[in-house]
Amino acid sequence: MIKKKYAIELQDVCINYSIxxxxxxxxxxxxxxxxxxxxxxxxxxxxxxxxxDILGIIGKNGSGKSTLLKSxxxxxxxxSGTIDLKGHTVSLMSLxxxxxxxxxxxxxxxxxxxxxxxxxxxxxEKSQDIIDFAEIGEFIDRPVRTYSSGxxxxxxxxxxxxxxxxxxxxxxxxxxxxEQFRLKSLNKMxxxxxxxxxxxxxxxxxxxxxxxxxxxxxWLHDGEIRRIGKPDExxxxxxxxxxxxxxxxxx
Amino acid sequence: xxxxxxxxxxxxPYTAWKVHSAMRQMERNDTERxxxxxxxxxxxxxxxFAISTYRGIDMRRWNPxxxxxxxxxxxxxxxxxxxxxISWLLCSFLNRGITAAEIKRYSxxxxxxxxxxxxxxxxxxxxxxxxxxxxxxxxxxxxxxxxFCMMLIYTVMFGVVFDAAEExxxxxxxxxxxxxxxxxxxxxxxxxxxxANRSIVTRIYLPKYILLFSKLMVNGFKMFxxxxxxxxxxxxxxxxxTGSILCMVPLLLVLFLITFGVGSILMHYGVYVNDLSYxxxxxxxxxxxxxxxFYAVAKxxxxxxxxxxxxxxxxxxxxxxxxNVVLYGQALDWKILLIWCTVSVLLIWVGVFTxxxxxxxxxxxx
Numbered sequence: 001m002i003k004k005k006y007a008i009e010l011q012d013v014c015i016n017y018s019i020x021x022x023x024x025x026x027x028x029x030x031x032x033x034x035x036x037x038x039x040x041x042x043x044x045x046x047x048x049x050x051x052x053d054i055l056g057i058i059g060k061n062g063s064g065k066s067t068l069l070k071s072x073x074x075x076x077x078x079x080s081g082t083i084d085l086k087g088h089t090v091s092l093m094s095l096x097x098x099x100x101x102x103x104x105x106x107x108x109x110x111x112x113x114x115x116x117x118x119x120x121x122x123x124x125e126k127s128q129d130i131i132d133f134a135e136i137g138e139f140i141d142r143p144v145r146t147y148s149s150g151x152x153x154x155x156x157x158x159x160x161x162x163x164x165x166x167x168x169x170x171x172x173x174x175x176x177x178x179e180q181f182r183l184k185s186l187n188k189m190x191x192x193x194x195x196x197x198x199x200x201x202x203x204x205x206x207x208x209x210x211x212x213x214x215x216x217x218x219w220l221h222d223g224e225i226r227r228i229g230k231p232d233e234x235x236x237x238x239x240x241x242x243x244x245x246x247x248x249x250x251x
Numbered sequence: 252x253x254x255x256x257x258x259x260x261x262x263x264p265y266t267a268w269k270v271h272s273a274m275r276q277m278e279r280n281d282t283e284r285x286x287x288x289x290x291x292x293x294x295x296x297x298x299x300f301a302i303s304t305y306r307g308i309d310m311r312r313w314n315p316x317x318x319x320x321x322x323x324x325x326x327x328x329x330x331x332x333x334x335x336x337i338s339w340l341l342c343s344f345l346n347r348g349i350t351a352a353e354i355k356r357y358s359x360x361x362x363x364x365x366x367x368x369x370x371x372x373x374x375x376x377x378x379x380x381x382x383x384x385x386x387x388x389x390x391x392x393x394x395x396x397x398x399f400c401m402m403l404i405y406t407v408m409f410g411v412v413f414d415a416a417e418e419x420x421x422x423x424x425x426x427x428x429x430x431x432x433x434x435x436x437x438x439x440x441x442x443x444x445x446x447a448n449r450s451i452v453t454r455i456y457l458p459k460y461i462l463l464f465s466k467l468m469v470n471g472f473k474m475f476x477x478x479x480x481x482x483x484x485x486x487x488x489x490x491x492x493t494g495s496i497l498c499m500v501p502l503l504l505v506l507f508l509i510t511f512g513v514g515s516i517l518m519h520y521g522v523y524v525n526d527l528s529y530x531x532x533x534x535x536x537x538x539x540x541x542x543x544x545f546y547a548v549a550k551x552x553x554x555x556x557x558x559x560x561x562x563x564x565x566x567x568x569x570x571x572x573x574x575n576v577v578l579y580g581q582a583l584d585w586k587i588l589l590i591w592c593t594v595s596v597l598l599i600w601v602g603v604f605t606x607x608x609x610x611x612x613x614x615x616x617x
Contacts (some may be wrong), residue, residue: 052507070453073455075452075456076613091455100378100379100450111375114374120374131316143382
């Protein structure tokens with residue numbers, strides 16, 4: 001077996017949030033300083049993803065999944081530990097963000113693309129593909145603030161899916177849009193899986209989606225790795241863990 | 252009286268300490284607190300003593316218990332202002348321990364980031380301008396109408412009501428308003444800019460000053476439109492144009508740099524301090540009246556203060572120089588322009604470094 005190269009390597013990554021970081025002048029001068037509380041969102045996470053792999057991240061709400069993804073995308077760097085992307089380009093796809101509200105969809109495609117590190121020419125070549133894939137019709141020339149939430153995420157998905165960065169980070173996007181678009185984006189994701197060069201990390205709560213797409217699953221619990229391994233095993237354990245709580249609610 | 256004579260030495264160090272602890276935003280133990288306050292006490296009082304001596308008071312025969320009330324007030328005011336400034340500077344540069352290696356690294360990063368993100372900044376500025384046009388009824392006409400109407404209002408108010416006419420008064424005012432608007436929009440916008448762009452900031456990494464840079468380009472374009480109006484006005488009012496009009500290029504460049512410098516520093520504090528926009532609003536209004544958008548600072552304010560105020564306030568200086576070279580065909584004051592150019596580069600440098608050091612946590616705060 002040929003050993004594949006790693007595309008992403010995380011070494012002992014910790015990410016903290018300081019609560020009470022946002023101050024006003026009155027608070028500062030008139031009150032005794034309240035101690036900044038530190039909340040550890042991600043604690044000592046170490047893993048690596050091979051080139052061409054699809055990693056799914058699963059876990060309860062507030063277990064640090066999105067934080068981890070943002071930090072891999074470079075939105076903020078970890079408080080300690082290292083994230084090595086081996087020089088790959090990376091893009092984060094998440095719900096309803098990343099647009100300037102007053103600008104048209106077309107304009108937003110170009111701006112988002114430029115922020116992802118593409119040149120204006122490259123994007124203009126691809127922009128027709130993006131518009132076709134997003135299938136939002138004449139809305140592409142209207143300001144983004146007039147979009148419905150479905151159109152919003154369709155456009156967001158299309159931009160990241162068509163502008164091909166080496167690493168794609170997907171944050172709960174697959175469950176939006178109408179049934180038809182969902183199938184289309186699932187197919188697109190599968191197409192990307194067959195691409196040997198493309199590395200994908202998906203955050204989702206949907207066990208079935210992850211089982212279908214991923215070849216490795218990471219279970220994050222309270223900011224720490226609970227399990228990492230083959231989808232079947234990890235997802236089964238996760239489902240078993242979640243079952244009693246779901247049962248409680250149903251009763 | 253006894254109380255005030257003691258207090259006058261301590262108010263300033265106390266304020267300085269407060270600013271210091273507010274800026275550092277971290278817990279300190281008591282010994283360090285006493286040490287820092289002592290350092291401020293010595294520095295501030297020494298500097299204020301030096302200033303008093305320079306202003307002609309014989310400090311050797313001076314007695315704190317018999318001195319006049321007026322001197323006490325001046326002493327407290329002067330040392331407190333110094334205290335705020337010095338503690339702010341100390342916190343910004345020295346105390347955070349910027350090393351030589353860091354300076355080198357950040358400078359290199361600044362250059363490469365500028366190169367990398369410049370096309371984005373230009374494109375974003377263009378897109379913003381376009382959006383502004385398509386979303387308004389009179390589209391780009393507003394860029395002409397707004398400053399033009401302002402000019403009419405000020406001309407009538409100050410030219411007729413207050414009788415403050417200079418030669419070519421409407422053009423005189425128009426230059427002032429145009430340049431002041433560029434500065435004030437840039438600075439007040441910078442405070443909110445990270446929050447305003449949260450959709451971008453939370454999704455992707457970009458050096459945050461690029462947002463400000465792009466916004467300044469938008470404002471800069473509007474300023475150029477206003478300057479086109481000025482050109483037309485020069486013809487209408489039959490102003491004698493000389494070669495020195497070319498000096499407006501360096502003047503505008505320095506205006507851009509100084510706005511970028513001040514903005515990039517404020518932008519950092521705007522992320523953490525929620526109510527900063529109120530303070531900048533008040534300060535900018537105060538500064539507008541000191542900057543002489545509708546009067547000549549050096550002529551109108553009595554002798555020792557007028558010319559000093561004009562040189563000590565970069566925007567006032569730039570506006571006055573612009574009027575001199577465009578309207579009155581006078582030569583440019585290169586020496587002071589060069590000083591302000593250096594200062595603005597330093598400010599940009601401080602702002603960009605502060606942003607690089609802290610931008611990591613911006614997303615977590617907003």
